[in-house]
Amino acid sequence: xxxxxxxxxxxxxxxxxxxxxxKYKNFKETxxxxxxxxxxxxxxxxxxxxxxxxxxxxxxxxxxxxxxLYLPNTAGCFNSNEALRTLRLAREIxxxxxxxxxxxxDKKTLYPDMEETVKSTKILVKEGFKVxxxxxxxxxxAKKLEDIGASAIMPLASPIGSGLGIQNKINISIIIKQSKxxxxxxxxxxxxxxxxxxxxxxCEAVLVNSAIANAKKPILMAKAFKNAxxxxxxxxxxxxxxxxxxxxxxxxxxxxx
Amino acid sequence: MAKIQLNGKYINLKKNIxxxxxxxxxxxxxxxIAIELNKEIISKQKYNKTILKDKDNVExxxxxxxx
Numbered sequence: 001x002x003x004x005x006x007x008x009x010x011x012x013x014x015x016x017x018x019x020x021x022x023k024y025k026n027f028k029e030t031x032x033x034x035x036x037x038x039x040x041x042x043x044x045x046x047x048x049x050x051x052x053x054x055x056x057x058x059x060x061x062x063x064x065x066x067x068x069l070y071l072p073n074t075a076g077c078f079n080s081n082e083a084l085r086t087l088r089l090a091r092e093i094x095x096x097x098x099x100x101x102x103x104x105x106d107k108k109t110l111y112p113d114m115e116e117t118v119k120s121t122k123i124l125v126k127e128g129f130k131v132x133x134x135x136x137x138x139x140x141x142a143k144k145l146e147d148i149g150a151s152a153i154m155p156l157a158s159p160i161g162s163g164l165g166i167q168n169k170i171n172i173s174i175i176i177k178q179s180k181x182x183x184x185x186x187x188x189x190x191x192x193x194x195x196x197x198x199x200x201x202x203c204e205a206v207l208v209n210s211a212i213a214n215a216k217k218p219i220l221m222a223k224a225f226k227n228a229x230x231x232x233x234x235x236x237x238x239x240x241x242x243x244x245x246x247x248x249x250x251x252x253x254x255x256x257x
Numbered sequence: 258m259a260k261i262q263l264n265g266k267y268i269n270l271k272k273n274i275x276x277x278x279x280x281x282x283x284x285x286x287x288x289x290i291a292i293e294l295n296k297e298i299i300s301k302q303k304y305n306k307t308i309l310k311d312k313d314n315v316e317x318x319x320x321x322x323x324x
Contacts, residue, residue: 020324030322045323046291048264048316054284059320075323085293089318092291092298160324209324 004237006204008041008182009098009130009151011069015039016199017229018071018184020209024218027062033212034063037222041069043100043207045076046086046093065094071132073100078113080120087124099124100154102134110160110187114141118148125149134186137171139178146181153179154186154207157198161210163190166197176202192221192228199232200240259311276304279315290319 006013019039024030034042042063050056063070072090074083080103087099101120105113112135124131125148132152133145142153155175158164165188166172176183182204189195195206208225215221259270263279270279276299280287292299293316299307309315 021322022324024322027322043324044320046318047321049283049285049290049319051264051266051283051317058289059322060289070320072320073323088298089291089293090320092300093318093320094288207324 004233006182008132008204011098013040013069013205015041015226015229016205016233017195017225018043018205018207019212019222019225020073020207021059021063022075022209023213027057027059029218030059031062033218033222034068036219036226037212038226039068041071043071043073043075043209045073046090069098070094070096071098071100072096074102076104077102078104078107078116080116080123083116083120084123087129088127091129097128098130098132098151100132100134112136112156114138117141118144121145121150122148132184137168137175139171139174142175142183143178146179150181152182152184152204154184156187157185157194158188160187162188163211163214164188165190165194166201169197169201172198172203173201192224195225195228196232196235199229200235202236205229259309259313261309261311261313261315263315264317270309273308273310276307276309276315279309280304280317283317285317290317292317 006016015038017037017039018041019034019037020043021030074086077083083103090096103113103116105111121131121133130151132154133150134154135141137155157166184205185198185203186207189208189211198206212218212221259273261268287301295314
């Protein structure tokens with residue numbers, strides 16, 4: 001069998017589980033959970049340095065950017081200008097061109113503002129960024145994003161941090177079927193089985209943060225997600241059996257006593 | 258003497274120092290941060306040459322945990 005390689009904007013990744021680095025108790029727990037998840041790409045946020053506390057630990061001291069591929073994210077940005085500013089700064093920190101764009105439209109639902117998202121994607125692609133785009137599960141917008149040069153489409157399963165799992169499997173299936181760039185389920189994954197379902201449907205990867213960080217035992221949950229994503233992917237590659245409304249015996253009828 | 262705004266806080270500098278010197282003062286490693294001076298990103302090669310003036314607005318950012 002051909003080796004199953006996950007590639008995003010020409011970068012080869014070993015794991016199809018991408019993990020967020022937010023919401024952990026401390027950097028030690030972040031690092032331990034990420035190690036346990038087997039992920040080689042992690043999302044990070046860009047924020048002001050706390051200049052009053054010179055001894056404050058820095059994420060990079062716990063998660064070596066040479067070992068883990070940092071995916072700068074624009075979480076918390078509500079318009080195109082804020083998102084562009086954030087990602088240009090992220091690139092300046094260390095030359096990151098692979099970025100995750102997330103332009104939110106509403107503080108309550110954290111749903112993406114697709115108009116601003118499309119606008120930002122166009123500009124970022126022009127500036128040479130490889131953009132992974134958080135979006136609604138709308139096939140039309142997903143297609144639009146692909147057409148303007150997004151490196152991956154990242155539809156939400158359900159609202160960010162909700163843990164509700166995939167709410168619209170039909171739309172996600174349509175998006176997977178029509179897309180030539182990787183489709184990665186971004187927000188809303190709550191359990192390892194949610195991740196398995198996404199992978200069985202044919203998603204190229206899943207991005208998980210809250211479901212791991214907010215678990216009672218984040219390090220164990222990270223491992224559970226690692227296994228869930230591998231299971232789902234292998235299940236997808238193996239091809240599921242046909243469904244039937246009636247029963248079919250597993251043992252032969254011939255020779256029945 | 259220069260009064261600058263650094264990450265939203267007013268700071269008095271005894272003399273006009275460069276960005277490199279400012280980073281040293283706050284014990285920041287230039288490989289882990291990015292800087293905006295009056296809303297414009299300053300590339301790392303220019304930290305040495307860029308001298309901060311009165312009323313400058315400086316933003317220093319880095320990566321933190323996020324989803």
